[in-house]
């Protein structure tokens with residue numbers, strides 16, 4: 636497998652892990668007797684803003700998608716759809732950021748609206764990643780030439796994904812923070828207690 640493809644898939648796995656954690660904690664917070672630690676939600680949503688939104692999607696747009704469009708005009712409809720999804724994702728993230736603030740202010744009310752915003756972002760992102768992995772990557776592997784892969788690899792290898800390579804020295808502060816404050820069994824923080 637191409638190094639760039641491996642990096643991209645690893646990044647998708649990292650994003651999935653954080654989204655799954657966020658969804659599970661959101662389920663837990665549906666019980667009005669359990670007061671969530673909102674710092675955990677804020678840290679998780681900050682990760683989504685910092686990593687998929689500001690780093691991962693722009694690198695796909697500017698390197699992978701741009702190079703593939705140059706080599707294969709037949710990929711244009713798919714690439715335009717994926718680029719439009721990146722824009723839609725930014726809007727869903729903005730709604731998620733608003734929803735967590737509203738939930739914190741209104742708690743214990745607002746749990747359902749928050750869960751709807753979390754699910755909307757998570758469902759969107761899973762479908763988006765699936766489309767990239769199942770449809771876009773095979774087309775890229777068929778159409779791109781060596782020079783393209785070198786440019787894409789250089790761009791993707793520069794990503795500092797907080798958790799893509801757990802063996803690396805950069806076990807990033809952002810993910811470490813999520814793990815250290817998320818309640819057991821998701822992380823090392825105190826369990827959220829029933830009042």
Ligand SMILES: [Fe+2]
Pocket residue numbers: 691692695717721763767
């Ligand atoms: Fe994407």
Ligand SMILES: [Fe+2]
Pocket residue numbers: 647691695764767
């Ligand atoms: Fe992606």
